[in-house]
Amino acid sequence: MNRRQALVTMVASSLVLARRSLAAEPKLRVGVIGHTGHGDYGHGLDIVWQRLPQTEIVAVADADEAGLTAEQKKLGLATGFRDYREMLRTAKPDLVAICPRFIDEHAEMVLAAVESGAKGVYVEKPICRTPAEADRIVAACEAHGTRLAIAHRNSYHPALPVVDKLLESGAIGRLLELRGRGKEDARGGALDLWVLGGHVLSLIERFGGRPLACSASLLQDGRPATRADVVEGAEGVGLIAGNELHARFDMERGVPAFFESVHDAAGKGQGFGLQLVGTKGIIDLRCDTVPFAHILPGSPFRPSKEPRVWKEISSAGVGESEPLPDLPLRLSSHQLAVEDLLASIAEKRRPLCDERHGRTLVEMVAGCFESHRRGGARVELPLVERDNPLARLT
Secondary structure, eight states: OOHHHHHHHHHHHHHHHHHSOTTTSOOEEEEEEEBTTTTBTTTTTTTGGGGOTTEEEEEEEESSHHHHHHHHHHHTOSOOBSOHHHHHHHHOOSEEEEOOSOOTTHHHHHHHHHHTTOSEEEEOSSOOSSHHHHHHHHHHHHHHTOEEEEOOGGGGOTTHHHHHHHHHHTTTSSEEEEEEEOOOSTTTTHHHHHHTHHHHHHHHHHHHOSEEEEEEEEEETTEEOOGGGOEEEGGGTEEEOOSEEEEEEEETTSOOEEEEEETTOTTTTTTOEEEEEETTEEEEEETTOSSOEEEEESOSSSOOSSOOOOEEEETTEETOOOOSTTHHHHHHTTHHHHHHHHHHHHHTOOOSSOHHHHHHHHHHHHHHHHHHHTTSOOEESSOSSOSOGGGGOO
8 A cells, every 4th residue: 555545545544543442442552752852742742642542652752851750640540751761671561652853862762662572653853863863763663563753744634635636637737847945044044954854855755755965065155155154953964065956856756845944034934834836836735824725726837817726635535525523723723643553553554655755855954965066967866975964075
């Protein structure tokens, strides 16, 4: 089953899981890993499990003593662990939530969870810092048969299969390019690419296929970033440089993809998402926004005397009211993503946004850095060197 088919059946699968008899099906035991003051608990990755009848939180680990006490109270747990490895050994959870937004601990936390025998892992995005770390995660998941899902919430949106059908039917003509932008706030440039760009890169891979090559430039205050501009980025992302980024990716399906991010751009956040540009129209996907998807028929290149209207795309189709109850909450709370993870375990398939997908996104980020290191040259993906290329910037 491919990612598109899985998304089509995701809602139905989650409903089946939710209706299982709790007496006949023991609840899956969840272990939560956070780190107060160092990424905390992400965007609700600790509490989403309380929304599901088939899961129960049995343990929490936090290296910060005060944070651990507060989280135990929040989750209603009598005991907690300062060491997540001890928690994994003692509690032996079926599922592990890796919550910190800071990603410098992600790889070791994921590997420990996988090696502990967990059936499933849900991890805050991005999955890790380098292609080398991603390689280790992919190998471990494959060796142990663990299902891993990443918290790119937009990748689980049920309107995406409708967009697939619109593209197949020629609703916007021939697809010419994929054009994405970051949030472009104070984190604009390389940090935006890391922290928020993954949402957009995830959608780029969905519609463009595997990235084959990248060419990119990093600018600092309008000039090419140099070794002197390389710093340790926030949220544990590792080395970054530049408050402006312009990147092009050659994609497997022959449609070029672009990602741009400029520090404090005018109307910051307004462009955060992806546009699918065709000869006869545009489909616009707004990350973390309700509504999520719109279509604008007509040539994107020529002015029109007649007014053209953006039409919303729901899971039911163009211009149709959204039939799924509480969809915005189910998306923002990660409920749909976690339901897909549970369904993937039951159905013995890959989650919609799994570790291989996560590795591709890390590869795309590293590809931007490697291209800039080579003066904007086109570099093929996957990269031969699996570290952070900015460590080798001269």
